[in-house]
Amino acid sequence: MSDKRIHLFDTTLRDGAQTQGVDFTVADKIAIAEALDRIGLDYVEGGWPGANPTDDSFFAEPPAFRNARFVAFGMTRRPGRSAENDPGLAALVQSRATAACLVGKTWDFHVDLALGIPLAENLELIRDSIAHMAARKDEALFDAEHFFDGWKANPGYALDCLKAAAEGGASWLVLCDTNGGTLPDEIRRIVGAVREALPEARLGIHCHNDTENAVASSLAAIEAGARQVQGTLNGLGERCGNANIVTLIATLALKTDWQTGVDAEALTHLTSLSRLLDERLNRPSRTDAAYVGERAFAHKGGLHVSAVEKDPRTYEHVPPESVGNRRHIVVSDQAGRSNILARLREIGVEVDPDDRRVGRLVEEVKRREFEGYAYDGAAASFELLARRELGEVPAYFELSRFRVMDDRRWNARGDLVTESEATVTVRIGAEEVMTVADGNGPVDALDKALRKALNPTYPILESMRLTDYKVRILTPQAGTEAVTRVMIESAGKSGRWTTVGVSPNVIDASFNALADAIVWKLYRAGVEPAA
């Protein structure tokens, strides 16, 4: 194997799962593990068998891996019992993982304080436990917990711990900066010293982001001799997170001559891999994420936009498509004519730059953003605004009135129940239609009543559903009234789209966003309005 080969080890499903607010289901774990395998990871750590029911089920029926080795995590045996009789190690052996990664103490302070055993006994724990697993799995890796703090406190002992793991037959010695406090230069120096002391060992690096240097420290460790790097998708992890393996994959591929199992074709799936994690966690993706964020290749200032249109290399460090991302021209109140024109081209609207309607659109965007609209994240509403200004959007329906009622009361069985009911009156072509529906709250009821009115005329709406609903109260400026901004994400067969509504009243703002979502769907599908 080439000396330039770096082995990628993902611990999203183990160390990432430790994060506040993160709770993977077995289905989540399977979907993420399969995607990691597909893109070319070398190791996928799935969790800690024996620690909780989710991990037990996941390790009992793991997905079929094509390339990656499936790793179970555990601790070195407890003091006072043999590796054979340790219940934690037994759970690892019984799991269907093909490799085991055992964490052990290497900082003398921790051996003393947390384990409360003599330093020499901890070396036995490491040696025994690794040997036990190495005999029962394809390989046993050693995670050297607190290695850098341990080295700084007592380098001889920290090294003895690594030697004990090597004697036990560890395939990799992974140096962990568990508390995340070591700076890249120190990481480089210490990894270099270990490399010199143990020239035969294969070294790995495991960093945390407590000083915002996890990626840099991982790269420094590679330069100093580490050949395995551990990280998590989007840097998920306790406290400030782990090293972001998404950023590491892109940087190694596009900016260094190190080689990984992720080839150029696989790299174009990196953005969707990153988004998959957030979808599974049901949380918004970081728009400013390196390489894969929605804003990573966004251009806002007018000067930047015109330069990028001449040659993208002027303001882009790598081509967005190399990582499956795309360029994004931002509409905003800094928007000049050139931004709006670029954005119109992006959505496929060809218009003469000198057309007076472009000037009107720029003014309208500015006016609405002043009111509280935000088109940055609501592309469908921007498209409707632009196409309406160009006179392209027909009147599919017109609202005459709605009324929503929410009622919380004790029912006949003595339970406190809440019911929401909406009545909608709309004009569709020549006809006036009145419908009523109930729902989980006022917006859901409104949505249902409106669709009930529209579906018979526009059956294409049946496949559409509301997938996300966000409310933001905008801080009132001195002297103006507070307003509410609602963003709605909808999904249909053709993908997802986002619309925005603003009003002093949250129900009103919701209705506006809802109406935009429906009109966008009808317009995009090329539906003719009812006569």
Add this chain to the structure above:
Amino acid sequence: MSDKRIHLFDTTLRDGAQTQGVDFTVADKIAIAEALDRIGLDYVEGGWPGANPTDDSFFAEPPAFRNARFVAFGMTRRPGRSAENDPGLAALVQSRATAACLVGKTWDFHVDLALGIPLAENLELIRDSIAHMAARKDEALFDAEHFFDGWKANPGYALDCLKAAAEGGASWLVLCDTNGGTLPDEIRRIVGAVREALPEARLGIHCHNDTENAVASSLAAIEAGARQVQGTLNGLGERCGNANIVTLIATLALKTDWQTGVDAEALTHLTSLSRLLDERLNRPSRTDAAYVGERAFAHKGGLHVSAVEKDPRTYEHVPPESVGNRRHIVVSDQAGRSNILARLREIGVEVDPDDRRVGRLVEEVKRREFEGYAYDGAAASFELLARRELGEVPAYFELSRFRVMDDRRWNARGDLVTESEATVTVRIGAEEVMTVADGNGPVDALDKALRKALNPTYPILESMRLTDYKVRILTPQAGTEAVTRVMIESAGKSGRWTTVGVSPNVIDASFNALADAIVWKLYRAGVEPAA
């Protein structure tokens, strides 16, 4: 001045203001500039006079700075006119800034493509413009745009640009990695080479986070000879953001022997400085931010929690209080007894670890988190849950019924208006009270009606207001109904507190969170329930 002194230059209000979705008011700029000055920044860049009305007003009446130099940003003069006749430079001169920072091209490719002038002419632009400003302000700094890309393409020319600025009298030559694509090792090497070529020059560094290395690259540049570092609060900035000056301040202070203008006392205000920016932007703070994030010193896993209780150094790289942050024991579905006990101590509840009520509370937290409650971010609701389990929370009121109506219709003047009205019936002590109120949407109306019922009995509630309202629809698991989670932030004289409500109906969930917010306030104030 000591050779270990690093000058801190903040560009939140200029480069940070370029960010998608960011729109500072003059009041925001004043508040942020004052806080930056107070903590000990050397330079505060306020914006770009002449570019927009906000920056014009801000530069016409700047705050009184105690330490910091107030910097105006601009470009080198346009080709074909003298510095004296350049309107951009004139706006800088007229501004009340005490220093000017001028950006100029240093990448031959950009001179050719974006300016379209001969390389030699660009050197004239730089020399003239810097000389013009240096004669009119206390100092003129030079921002070398695209310096690292320029150096890689044509090192001789990039250096000539720096020399032209030095000849013009630039106080600092700031090397900018404008596209953010250069890795720390390359930054170190190039800064070192410039240092050698221009030993007399004072060098600065300005990095972007497109490879997640902006902090590491800034530190590498300092090691290689830069003595000024530019960054923004919380890494605010276009695309993936700028170097995070909050992280740089903490790292330089706590982990290196470099000196800055931020002393140990000022450092304890770092967390509140970071939060100030997000408050002004009305957005949630990143909980995983290095040093200052709410989760930066959070401990979740049971083993970690018990070790931290023995000695915080086991899992904390610096003391949280050194940067004004605090330790946080997380309640979550991984919560064991030791987490819950630690969290109870944190909120001041003393309870015997073997008390059976602790076991019941652990079960109740797990059951509710399974339903969709999230206590991670809703400390007030957790406290109420715990204290209710311990029998400490009196029944201040009991809801009998509510009804909310939202009506959108054409009024007599021909406008489409929306009205929300809520009717509430509550039992307070022996009395049954019925009230009605209107509001900006159903939750606002409910809040007002409820307070109208409660205020006469509990006048302390008059000072309380709802400051944030967040809605999240939780993805339905197969076979279960979708639920809505509402988080409400309230504010009163004693600070801010967050509560959570969950229900299939969003109005119901909102009411539950609202009721918790009110009860918490009454309980914390030690109010006696009505008889």
